[in-house]
Every structure is written in structure tokens, then in C-alpha cells.
Amino acid sequence: MKERNFLDRVMEFEQQLESMQNQFRDLIGFVAQMTEDSHSLQLENHHLRKRLEEVDGQSQTTNKRQHRKKPNKIDVGxxxxxxxxxxxxxFHVCNVHYGGSRKxxxxLFCLSFLNKQNV
Ligand SMILES: [Zn+2]
Known part of the structure; x- marks a missing residue:
């Protein structure tokens, strides 16, 4: 009777280990996905920063005569x-995927957004 009980517990323990192994595998998959996402976001961020610096430099030379604008305010045109x-x-400029790579x-969201702004 005691032996039977012991075997049951060993089997139960084995099942728990299996389930933990599965959870662990899921977790690893999740981390891998996050790492990948993070990497592509870093790349994107890098591109956007570079682009922003360029655009910033350009607009600063064009606007040298005008008084300084507040950093977050650009005129609409x-x-x-x-x-x-x-x-x-x-890159996407639509609010659906803003800042993401268009690959x-x-x-269509971007295009219709840009069209609307040009009217
Ligand atoms: Zn878009």
C-alpha cells in the first residue's frame, strides 16, 4: 500500500516535470521572439534616428533666419x-504601423494618409 502510494507520487512528479518542461519551452520561445522583435526595433530605431538627424539638420539650415521653434512643433507643410x-x-507613416518598416x-493606409494631407 505504501509502495503503491510512492509509485503514484513518482508518476505524478514525472507529469509535473513534463508540464514544467513544456512551460519552459514556451518561455524560451517567447524570449526568442522578444529578442528578435527587440533587435528589429533597435534597427528601426537606429534608422529613424539617423533620418531624424538628417531632417533636423536640413530644417535647421533652412530655418536659421526664423526664430527657434519648440522641439516638438513642426509646421504642417x-x-x-x-x-x-x-x-x-x-517606413510607415500611417497610424496603423507608424515608424515600422514597409519591407x-x-x-494603403500610408498612401491615403499622405493624400489626405496634400489636399
Ligand atoms: Zn502604413
Whole structure:
């Protein structure tokens, strides 16, 4: 009777180990996915920063005569120009995927957004 009980517990323990192993595998998969996402976000961020520096440099030379603007405020025309350029560089400007890479594909959200701004 005691032996039987012991065997049951060993088997139960084995099942628990198996289930933990599965959870652990899921966890590893999750971490791998996160690492991949993080990497591509870092790349994207890097591209966007570079692009922003370029755009910033350009707008600062054009606006040298004007008084300084608040950092987060760009006038609408210039903003749309930069967005169109960003789009042409291969990034989303739509609010659905904003800042994400278009991966070489056209995006209808972006296009309709840009069209709306140009009217
Ligand atoms: Zn888009």
C-alpha cells in the first residue's frame, strides 16, 4: 500500500516535470521572439534616428533666419514633407504601423494618409 502510494507520487512528479518542461519551452520561445522583435526595433530605431538627424539638420539650415521653434512643433507643410520622405525611405507613416518598416511594400493606409494631407 505504501509502495503503491510512492509509485503514484513518482508518476505524478514525472507529469509535473513534463508540464514544467513544456512551460519552459514556451518561455524560451517567447524570449526568442522578444529578442528578435527587440533587435528589429533597435534597427528601426537606429534608422529613424539617423533620418531624424538628417531632417533636423536640413530644417535647421533652412530655418536659421526664423526664430527657434519648440522641439516638438513642426509646421504642417514641412511635417507632411518629412512624412512623405520617410515613407519613400521605406517606413510607415500611417497610424496603423507608424515608424515600422514597409519591407518594400506599399501601404494603403500610408498612401491615403499622405493624400489626405496634400489636399
Ligand atoms: Zn502604413
Amino acid at each position: 514641412e511635417g507632411v514633407d518629412n512624412l512623405a520622405r520617410l515613407y519613400n525611405e521605406g 518594400g511594400e506599399d501601404c
